[in-house]
Amino acid sequence: MSVLLLEGRPAIVTGAAGGIGRGHVLHLAAAGALVVVNDINGNDAEKLVAEIIGAGGRAIVSTHNIGTRVGAEALVQTCIENFGSVRILVNNAGNLRDRTLLKMSDEDFESVLTVHVKGTFWCTQAAARAMVSHGQGGVIINTTSGAHFGNFGQTAYSAAKGAIASMTYTWALELARHGIRVNAIGPLGSTAMSSTARDAEGNRAPEFDALRNGPAVVYLCCDEAAAVTGQIFGTGGERLSHMVQPHYGKTLVMQGGWDLEAIRQYFPQHLPGQFGAFSMSGKPYPFRDGVFPPQSDQE
Numbered sequence: 194m195s196v197l198l199l200e201g202r203p204a205i206v207t208g209a210a211g212g213i214g215r216g217h218v219l220h221l222a223a224a225g226a227l228v229v230v231n232d233i234n235g236n237d238a239e240k241l242v243a244e245i246i247g248a249g250g251r252a253i254v255s256t257h258n259i260g261t262r263v264g265a266e267a268l269v270q271t272c273i274e275n276f277g278s279v280r281i282l283v284n285n286a287g288n289l290r291d292r293t294l295l296k297m298s299d300e301d302f303e304s305v306l307t308v309h310v311k312g313t314f315w316c317t318q319a320a321a322r323a324m325v326s327h328g329q330g331g332v333i334i335n336t337t338s339g340a341h342f343g344n345f346g347q348t349a350y351s352a353a354k355g356a357i358a359s360m361t362y363t364w365a366l367e368l369a370r371h372g373i374r375v376n377a378i379g380p381l382g383s384t385a386m387s388s389t390a391r392d393a394e395g396n397r398a399p400e401f402d403a404l405r406n407g408p409a410v411v412y413l414c415c416d417e418a419a420a421v422t423g424q425i426f427g428t429g430g431e432r433l434s435h436m437v438q439p440h441y442g443k444t445l446v447m448q449g450g451w452d453l454e455a456i457r458q459y460f461p462q463h464l465p466g467q468f469g470a471f472s473m474s475g476k477p478y479p480f481r482d483g484v485f486p487p488q489s490d491q492e
Contacts, residue, residue: 198415200225203276205268207259207316208286210237212403213336213382213429217283220407221414222250227276231255231268231286259286260308265315269323278327281414282320283334284313284357291346302349309353313360317375321368330372332414335361337377337425337436344473354379358425362438365423374422376413379436380406381429405429443467 204221208214210232222228222245230245232238235256245252255271258264272279288308290301317333324331340347341355358377365375382403409428412418427434445463447455465481 197225216404
């Protein structure tokens with residue numbers, strides 16, 4: 194990179210030692226950022242830091258567990274103690290416990306939401322408070338996924354990523370007055386975590402280079418993206434897409450309000466035709482003829 198767009202800016206990347214997080218770290222460091230490489234896998238984090246230092250960059254290791262408030266706050270404090278402040282936070286850490294609804298346990302569900310949702314909340318709150326205190330503004334990049342559109346076997350993961358998307362919109366509104374921008378990416382990347390994912394037919398996802406999400410993260414963190422906040426982008430592979438914020442579609446208006454008979458009359462005429470593709474797979478709406486119990490259940 195010929196221009197150091199992030200020269201001297203302290204940055205934290207969680208879940209950074211491998212896969213998508215590793216790509217973020219390498220690109221941020223190449224852009225001049227001072228990077229805290231956070232991962233519970235300390236050995237891989239050490240290797241990545243050594244690689245960055247060997248290339249002339251600056252980075253340190255953090256093995257704090259962001260699945261706890263104590264760990265998240267200690268991570269931010271480590272960045273401040275070593276680099277003077279925190280200007281960039283990339284919430285990348287995650288886990289998977291893929292189960293269908295009928296097979297999911299409370300522990301599966303809680304484990305995923307703790308790391309993704311609470312971890313993102315705890316890290317962001319600690320970093321945002323530090324950014325406000327230092328008065329230099331900052332950038333927060335969250336990690337969501339197309340899975341929050343719905344994905345077979347991923348109740349917990351989909352719920353977590355949907356929550357992160359909604360938190361991104363809210364934090365962008367709240368933190369703008371402090372000069373803090375908040376965006377999110379839905380990255381593509383073949384990683385150890387994604388290797389368990391299957392669609393409804395049991396097929397694995399295609400392979401994608403996990404490192405290719407880093408350039409978009411660098412751009413969203415730099416001053417050239419000063420007008421970009423409260424947005425989500427699909428990154429990785431050959432795409433760079435804007436993930437449109439949820440909004441109301443076709444709306445029917447009935448003077449005096451809707452009673453049941455009016456709904457029964459007008460709903461079938463006007464709304465089913467609006468039902469398009471849904472779920473991460475984006476296949477056409479599959480239930481146009483109705484959803485009914487299996488024949489064996491009716492006997």
